Amino acid sequence: EGTPPQGITVPPWYRVGISAAGLRTAMLLQKWGIPYDVLEASDRPGGRIFTYKFVPDPQVSPAGKHDYYDVGPMRYPHNEANEATFALFEELGLTPKLDKYVFSNPDGVMFFNGKRATVSVTGGPGDHFDDVQGVDQKYINMTATDLHGSTVYGVDACTSIAFDGFRKALVDNPEQGWEKLMQYDWASTRAYLAREGPEFPFTGGYDQALSEVGYQAYESHRYHYCLHLAPAPSQSILDSLEFDDPSQESVEWKCIEGGTEVLAKAMVDSLTTKPKCNHQVSSIEGPILLTPNECFPNSSFSTHSEWQHNIAFPFMKVDVVGTGVQIYSHVVSSVPFANLSMINTDDVKMTYAQRQAIRSLTYGPSVKVAIKFKSRWWEQNGQNLKGGSSYTDRPIRVVVYPSYGIGEDGPGVLIVSYTWTQDALRVGSLIKNPDWSQQLNPKRNHPPSEELMLQRIYQDLSTLHNVPIQQLKDDTLDYHAFNWYANPYTMGAFALFGPGQFSTIYKSVIQPTARGRFHFAGEAASVHHAWIAGALDSATRVVNEILQLDFPEHLPKFQEEHGISVAFSDEQQAKKQFTKGMFAMELEEAEIRAA
Ligand code: PHE
Numbered sequence: 001e002g003t004p005p006q007g008i009t010v011p012p013w014y015r016v017g018i019s020a021a022g023l024r025t026a027m028l029l030q031k032w033g034i035p036y037d038v039l040e041a042s043d044r045p046g047g048r049i050f051t052y053k054f055v056p057d058p059q060v061s062p063a064g065k066h067d068y069y070d071v072g073p074m075r076y077p078h079n080e081a082n083e084a085t086f087a088l089f090e091e092l093g094l095t096p097k098l099d100k101y102v103f104s105n106p107d108g109v110m111f112f113n114g115k116r117a118t119v120s121v122t123g124g125p126g127d128h129f130d131d132v133q134g135v136d137q138k139y140i141n142m143t144a145t146d147l148h149g150s151t152v153y154g155v156d157a158c159t160s161i162a163f164d165g166f167r168k169a170l171v172d173n174p175e176q177g178w179e180k181l182m183q184y185d186w187a188s189t190r191a192y193l194a195r196e197g198p199e200f201p202f203t204g205g206y207d208q209a210l211s212e213v214g215y216q217a218y219e220s221h222r223y224h225y226c227l228h229l230a231p232a233p234s235q236s237i238l239d240s241l242e243f244d245d246p247s248q249e250s251v252e253w254k255c256i257e258g259g260t261e262v263l264a265k266a267m268v269d270s271l272t273t274k275p276k277c278n279h280q281v282s283s284i285e286g287p288i289l290l291t292p293n294e295c296f297p298n299s300s301f302s303t304h305s306e307w308q309h310n311i312a313f314p315f316m317k318v319d320v321v322g323t324g325v326q327i328y329s330h331v332v333s334s335v336p337f338a339n340l341s342m343i344n345t346d347d348v349k350m351t352y353a354q355r356q357a358i359r360s361l362t363y364g365p366s367v368k369v370a371i372k373f374k375s376r377w378w379e380q381n382g383q384n385l386k387g388g389s390s391y392t393d394r395p396i397r398v399v400v401y402p403s404y405g406i407g408e409d410g411p412g413v414l415i416v417s418y419t420w421t422q423d424a425l426r427v428g429s430l431i432k433n434p435d436w437s438q439q440l441n442p443k444r445n446h447p448p449s450e451e452l453m454l455q456r457i458y459q460d461l462s463t464l465h466n467v468p469i470q471q472l473k474d475d476t477l478d479y480h481a482f483n484w485y486a487n488p489y490t491m492g493a494f495a496l497f498g499p500g501q502f503s504t505i506y507k508s509v510i511q512p513t514a515r516g517r518f519h520f521a522g523e524a525a526s527v528h529h530a531w532i533a534g535a536l537d538s539a540t541r542v543v544n545e546i547l548q549l550d551f552p553e554h555l556p557k558f559q560e561e562h563g564i565s566v567a568f569s570d571e572q573q574a575k576k577q578f579t580k581g582m583f584a585m586e587l588e589e590a591e592i593r594a595a
Pocket of ligand 1: 075239420494529530531
């Protein structure tokens with residue numbers, strides 16, 4: 001798949017600078033014959049793709065066959081929203097490495113309100129909360145028919161009534177659906193439900209119970225509505241489409257054998273110019289009109305008579321700590337906005353809305369904790385937890401059983417806690433975050449706060465699985481905990497837009513600035529927040545932007561092969577951008593050149 005383009009001629013000085021994890025942008029530029037540099041601040045490429053491998057130790061922690069877990073992205077639903085990810089797996093020859101990921105396991109535990117049940121028996125009316133004071137019987141008995149035609153109960157019924165109209169509209173006609181969604185973008189999910197929801201039980205002490213039911217509803221992929229009450233309904237609804245695509249009856253979930261790191265490695269392997277690690281960008285400036293001879297005084301450009309080296313072109317200056325100033329024709333920022341806010345962009349020509357985006361776009365917190373046990377006890381002695389998840393209102397909240405290595409003997413790695421929002425901030429405050437490239441020694445001393453965390457985890461695991469705490473402790477070989485908000489290279493886990501952010505700021509980050517020479521990439525600058533597909537879509541858009549400005553004759557071919565990669569509101573935006581908008585920018589540049 002993919003014919004390399006013919007006849008693209010790049011001036012000898014032409015280079016694109018890409019910060020951090022824009023590996024896909026680099027792959028596409030390479031394919032189109034455009035030179036690039038990937039400047040990575042940390043000492044490993046791949047950004048939020050992070051597979052942690054436990055270090056074996058002959059005495060304390062013997063090697064297992066699957067001694068890893070994905071601290072970052074770990075699962076991929078094969079639906080329309082994630083098509084770009086599956087296309088990339090295919091392109092890189094990784095399809096044979098895809099394993100089935102068990103999203104839902106009927107034997108998964110549902111432990112709420114002190115009662116133990118399993119996934120298979122929940123989803124009916126009431127379940128765990130029929131004895132909670134203040135729960136309205138009307139809510140308990142509520143039923144609805146969801147977009148798949150199934151009967152849903154309780155919180156599922158409420159959310160189905162409140163949100164399925166938007167979900168259907170988005171699937172039927174993305175542009176109209178988006179407009180409908182934006183009518184409520186002023187609200188938080190909670191405010192929307194309180195005002196427009198179907199007699200949603202928001203009275204008195206019920207709020208708390210609602211959020212618990214939210215976790216329960218997670219299993220049916222609708223948990224976002226309830227769990228994330230602070231984000232905008234647009235964010236909640238877009239999230240729901242990733243987990244539950246109403247146009248698809250059943251969706252196959254996949255994970256990568258060896259962890260998602262395999263994907264990052266394959267992307268890096270495909271690049272002829274390798275990412276430059278330990279290259280922290282400290283400031284970006286531009287566009288500045290310079291002649292190529294001025295930019296690269298020691299180069300041999302002047303001998304290439306076909307290029308005009310004494311004519312000024314717009315360039316971007318990037319200051320890299322320890323390396324000095326680099327000159328690029330374009331800069332693509334794929335760092336999270338939080339990290340971009342730490343880079344000096346005062347002299348990048350930008351609109352106020354773009355600065356506002358860098359300052360305020362909301363990222364969600366998330367924490368994963370994994371324990372390496374002597375055996376895969378969760379699959380044995382009648383537990384039968386072969387993949388899937390358990391859910392609880394206790395602090396560990398979600399347990400994810402590995403979908404890889406099922407049935408193996410010897411050590412196994414269990415994600416004992418996967419949390420978001422305030423739950424993640426709480427667990428996170430107990431973690432002394434390790435450097436993400438650091439492999440920990442199993443014999444290390446644990447900080448006291450992590451001892452407290454482990455104690456909590458053992459209690460919850462024991463309660464959920466009816467296994468004695470001492471046995472869990474005795475079976476422990478090692479553990480690893482990671483708080484994405486405390487990681488200096490990400491300063492958050494993934495974009496989770498708050499009220500008003502999609503309708504007011506989003507459109508300014510899906511267009512370039514600095515007269516078309518500075519581009520925002522990454523999942524936050526897409527509609528697929530918190531998924532690799534979003535990062536990939538943004539890369540395609542950015543390469544569209546670069547070609548449009550400097551090599552417009554190659555744009556049709558690129559679009560034919562890779563599309564514009566815009567969804568929902570982006571469509572209109574893109575139309576403007578790829579016709580009038582960018583043309584205006586080119587005119588502006590011509591004016592500068594003429595001046
Ligand atoms: N995609 C991630 C997951 O599958 C993160 C995510 C969390 C996405 C919450 C949306 C909502 O867990």
